[in-house]
Amino acid sequence: MIRVYNTLSKSKEPFEPVTPGKVGIYLCGPTVYKPSHIGHMVGPVIFDTIKRYLTYSGYDVTLVVNVTDVDDKLIAESSERKIPMAELAAEMTADYMNNLAALGVDAIDHFPRCTEHMDEIIRFTSTLIEEGFAYESSGDVYFEVGNVADYGKLSHQGAEALQGDGGGMAERKRAGADFALWKSAKPGEPAWDSPWGSGRPGWHIECSAMSRRLLGETFDIHGGGLDLVFPHHENEIAQSEACHGKPMAKYWMHNGLMQASSEIGKVGGRHTRAVEGDLATQEVGKISKSKGSSAFGEMLREFPGETIRFFLLSTQYRRPIDYSETRIREVDTGLETFYRFFKRYERVTGSSFYQIRPPATRDAGDFQPGDDAMLQTVAEHRARFLEAMDDDFNTAGGIGALFDLVRRLNKFIEDEKLEEPKKPDTTKLAALQQGTTTLCELAAALGLFRKPPQEMPAGAHELTGKLLDLLMEIRADARKAKDFATADRIRNALAELGVTLEDRPGGTEWSID
RNA sequence: GGCGCCGUAGCCAAGCGGCUAAGGCAGCGGAUUGCAAAUCCGUUAUUCGCCGGUUCGAAUCCGGCCGGCGCCUCCA
Helix, strand or coil, rough: CCEEEECCEEEECCCCCCCCCEEEEEEECCCCCCCCHHHHHHHHHHHHHHHHHHHHHEEEEEEEEECCCCCCHHHHHHHHCCHHHHHHHHHHHHHHHHHHHCCCCCCCCCEEHHEEEEEHHHHHHHHHCCCEEEEECCCEEEECCCCCCCCCCCCCHHHHHHHCCCCCHHHHHCCCCCCEEEEEECCCCCECCCCCCCCEEECHHHHHHHHHHHHCCCCCEEEHHHHHHHHHHHHHHHHHHHHCCCCCCCEEECCCCEEEECCCCCCCCCCCCHHHHHHHHCEEEEECCCCCCCCCCHHHHHCHHHHHHHHHHCCCCCCEEECCHHHHHHHHHHHHHHHHHHHHHHHCCCCCCCHCCCCCCCHHHCCCCCCCHHHHHHHHHHHHHHHHHHHHHCCCHHHHHHHHHHHHHHHHHHHHCCCCCCCCHHHHHHHHHHHHHHHHHHHHHHHCCCCCCCCCCCHHHHHHHHHHHHHHHHHHHHHHHHHHHHHHHHEEEEEEEEEEEEEECCCEEECCC
């Protein structure tokens, strides 16, 4: 039984889709006016993982992530850069897509764009006017919050607490809290024809319109960052439920936000963010409001996508994550444990970890450990992984089980001396393969270890490899002759260049950091 | 001011009423190694911000306090 935390009820609820066996998920995606930063990647990675896990659990899942390509911020940015809004949107959408690909986010089925759904948006708005939930005012259309009895139910605030001053459009609104469904265009702004004159959609309406078209009037999961609870999702619920007279989504899931953290903050003790030097200007806070939030594309030059994915999954999704390079490096060190095991697995079995075709569902992955002690613990760790993930997709708990699993497998290789040149015991080998297949199966449910980590740039590779092999040969001769001074000199010199040597019974292996 | 989240070892982080408080990073000891690296074993929280309360039993529930953070009209 999978349980999910629902913002609507503020509690974990058993997961039962509206239609048995099928799951529709709508995640609020980016407004494409600037290159994305790491904060934008949290939701996609989490929900990509949630889809994988639900699929693994036997559901037929559709995941939709919208792309908002008309908006005041796009208009402002495009006029500043003196390029058409569509061109800006195309450029930033491409940036977004590249970033998702690098993170292994490829489970998204649809990326609906606002500009491609104007008819649906206009139809939605018209219905709301006809039903008396919205009104036209000087070419704008506003949703009348006062006509919805339960307005505020998602953010758990009373309507009176949500009375704003109406912002710049106060004179056109009946009440301060009313929000725009349609905004009339000023001269020169991108505009679409509508029954209320030329204009563009307000911020919230596109999600209501596009989710209805792709997932129906009531779907299963609506997700987004915690910062979207109010006003964005509150307004989506209000307009969709007013329009359809039924719940918009069964479960509302919100991920915690990425915090920008200073690198040297934690010297004096907990929560002292003592800073000095240039970092003094960088306070802890939302990364989207941090001046230091650099484009995600630049980050990918420093860290592999899989490392960042692993970093994001190493915390429960509802909690905030402090971003720091130090933390990413720590997490990267942990990942090495897995990569090294995969190489070891290949040395022992002669076949690549990445060739394993793991069971695609949890039912298929169930196996009988029999009286093999190693396989029994593998089964236990697997159960622990599933238990964690069933509990509101606790990826951090699941990853803990994965670490235990590799350690058990490494221990098995040592205990059974599988790495020694002697003839391999086929029964033991089969057990190792079963255990490793389980590791592969569970990791795949998190979208991890699906292909080998990125190697060093190809150009330098060939010659470097040959030179290193030559050095290994010379060093092997020196060691054979007990000339350890020479052997150590080679190893130390290479270490300074970032090349690590590992002497094994079968020969020396080198790797470049 | 209103609504809400968080405070678990040196750092990061699971656990959210009852087995010995997961796991990672860092450190230390041992096995292994010519020495290393890697791997394995052991070790690092009698205790979960502080103070009360509920309970046979609390890191987990309730109240108060201290500390950090988010949202409150366009940020994922």
